[in-house]
Amino acid sequence: MTRWQRMIRRFDPVGRRLVTAVVYAFLAFLTIPIVYTFVASFASSADGVLPSGFATLENWRVVMGYADYGVQTTVGRSLLFSAGIATGGTVVNLLVGVPIAYALTRYEFFARDWLNALAILPLVPGIVLGIAFLRAYPENASTSFGLVVGYALLKSPYMVLTVQSSFQSMDLRRIEESARSLGASWPRTFLTVILPNAKNGIVAGSIITWTLAAAEFNFTYMVYSQGPRPFSLFLFENINNAPFLQSAAAISIYFLIVVSAIVVLQFLGNRGFTTTTTNP
Amino acid sequence: MSITTTATRYREIATEFASVLASPSTEREREQRRIAVMCLPFFVLGTFAAFVPLVVMARMSVSADPFENAGYSLEAWRTLATDSTYLTVAWNTLWFAALTTIVSVALGVAISHALEKYSLPFENVLVAVLSFPIALPGIVVAFLIVTLLGRQGLVTNLAAVFTGQSAIDLATATTVTGLFIGYVYSLVPRSTMVLRGTYAEINTDAEEAARALGAGSIETFCHVTLPQIRPGVVAAIILTFRSALAIFGTVLVLGGLTVATVRINYEISVGFDSQLAGAIGVVYFLFILTFTFASLRFVETSVVEL
Known part of the structure; x- marks a missing residue:
């Protein structure tokens, strides 16, 4: 054993403890501001070192629009608007993402790898797509239609990856051949045999793309000009202008959405807010 | 190979491809049609939501007018x-x-x-x-x-x-x-x-x-x-x-x-x-x-x- 090896060995018992400490420290760093924000949204005063005067629903009342004062936009209208747009984007993603995920997983064809890269990697940053939309579709960029199309493009990789992950865990060729040999046509095989088997991945992909689209900021901020204010801009307005406790309440609304999404994803077999599905 | 024969060759390939898509006769051709159909929605979205806007943005960068794409300026x-x-x-x-x-x-x-x-x-x-x-x-x-x-x-x-x-x-x-x-x-x-x-x-x-x-x-x-x-x-x-x-x-x-x-x-x-x-x-x-x-x-x- 060289001296160098002996020296390294001395750190072995420390190594594991150190790595564990780093992991917990990082998780604390992730969690503390989230929990703090959520708790602070129920405080009535932020004058001291820590928020005080628990527990009041006043901040929630203001952002929900039940108070007579506060920010111009209330969450109800903007969240409803964004939920609608995000649903539209998710529907487009289902129509676009599921078929191409199947083609990429099941078949070998010309330039498949290139197409795969295009489908699973977001290539255009939201802000660049935003200025491109402003000039290409000046009339439509900030309409509901423009936002739906933009969100669909920006979030499609998440749909393709999640559904692909589900398809990859199935023996597609065998399922397809069995159904065909029993007399089902190809479209019928795809719609009534393949898709139901990939149900979990498709639902998980929809939840992920919906949640991300509901709070999409970069593209929205660039194209928005008039009309109902999307949810992410409501959050931005709060973060920039509202008192701390009120912003905390506004952001906590989104936290609740993400937590619900993660809980449902967990039931579907996804580990957390990720595109990996483990089929049961 | 001259340009005209290359063009003819490409036209032949395109015509063949189109006929395969329209009326496939073998299983292999049917599979190709399936692949094409399943990738089509992605191409439509990619074209109108990414390709066209990005080309317009490139044109915008050399426009003489800041409010519309008109004239050329570097x-x-x-x-x-x-x-x-x-x-x-x-x-x-x-x-x-x-x-x-x-x-x-x-x-x-x-x-x-x-x-x-x-x-x-x-x-x-x-x-x-x-x-x-x-x-x-x-x-x-x-x-x-x-x-x-x-x-x-x-x-x-x-x-x-x-x-x-x-x-x-x-x-x-x-x-x-x-x-x-x-x-x-x-x-x-x-x-x-x-x-x-x-x-x-x-x-x-x-x-x-x-x-x-x-x-x-x-x-x-x-x-x-x-x-x-x-x-x-x-x-x-x-x-x-x-x-x-x-x-x-x-x-x-x-x-x-x-x-x-x-x-x-x-x-x-x-x-x-x-x-x-x-x-x-x-x-x-x-x-x-x-x-x-x-x-x-x-x-x-x-x-x-x-």
Whole structure:
């Protein structure tokens, strides 16, 4: 054993403890501001070192629009608007993402790898797509239609990856051949045999793309000009202008959405807010 | 081969392809038609939502009129090439993304190692918490950094109590340090998710053999585990770097450094220099495209995770 090896060995018992400490420290760093924000949204005063005067629903009342004062936009209208747009984007993603995920997983064809890269990697940053939309579709960029199309493009990789992950865990060729040999046509095989088997991945992909689209900021901020204010801009307005406790309440609304999404994803077999599905 | 015969040849191929799509006669041809039909919606979306707008944006960068695409002027590109401001912006964007990527991937290796090897309690909950920031828009991440490091932040106040300095002097949220921490906050979860996939595929026999033959745990990690996860580390670096490049909301709220995304926004909101914004957009998109396809040669796309 060289001296160098002996020296390294001395750190072995420390190594594991150190790595564990780093992991917990990082998780604390992730969690503390989230929990703090959520708790602070129920405080009535932020004058001291820590928020005080628990527990009041006043901040929630203001952002929900039940108070007579506060920010111009209330969450109800903007969240409803964004939920609608995000649903539209998710529907487009289902129509676009599921078929191409199947083609990429099941078949070998010309330039498949290139197409795969295009489908699973977001290539255009939201802000660049935003200025491109402003000039290409000046009339439509900030309409509901423009936002739906933009969100669909920006979030499609998440749909393709999640559904692909589900398809990859199935023996597609065998399922397809069995159904065909029993007399089902190809479209019928795809719609009534393949898709139901990939149900979990498709639902998980929809939840992920919906949640991300509901709070999409970069593209929205660039194209928005008039009309109902999307949810992410409501959050931005709060973060920039509202008192701390009120912003905390506004952001906590989104936290609740993400937590619900993660809980449902967990039931579907996804580990957390990720595109990996483990089929049961 | 002359141009006309090449053209004829291409026309023949196209006609053949069209006839295969219209009336396939063999199973192979039917399969080709299926592939074409299933990829079609993606091509339609890609054309109208990405290709056309990006071409229009490129045209915008050489327009003489800032409000519509009319006339030609290379003014914006000349400014971009000669004004040193833009060199600084490019340099800021690159070094900051590179540094945050390296730190985020290193932390990601530690976290995915612990999750895979140490059987920590409540692993499911830990993974769920770890994935939470992936869902957060940049502006929310910025807000969370302010709750920690802003003038009224938790860490700031704690430091003020211990050092006796005023909290206002200690606040770092809106400096480059705060921005760095904000980037790491949103990037570590992404790098960890990529690395977890690789960790799950490690052949543990080799590690056990190394330990049985007397190697220590650090030696085993360096000589047995690390070579096995190398593809995952490379993929994590590529994907994290790409994510870092696209960050906008966090910088918009925190400030601290002018990166390309923020500069594009600045060109539009101050003086509406749409040509210059378009030119930066073109360079930025081409860089991401080239970087992605050049680096993909080093990784399998099966490790991609978002």
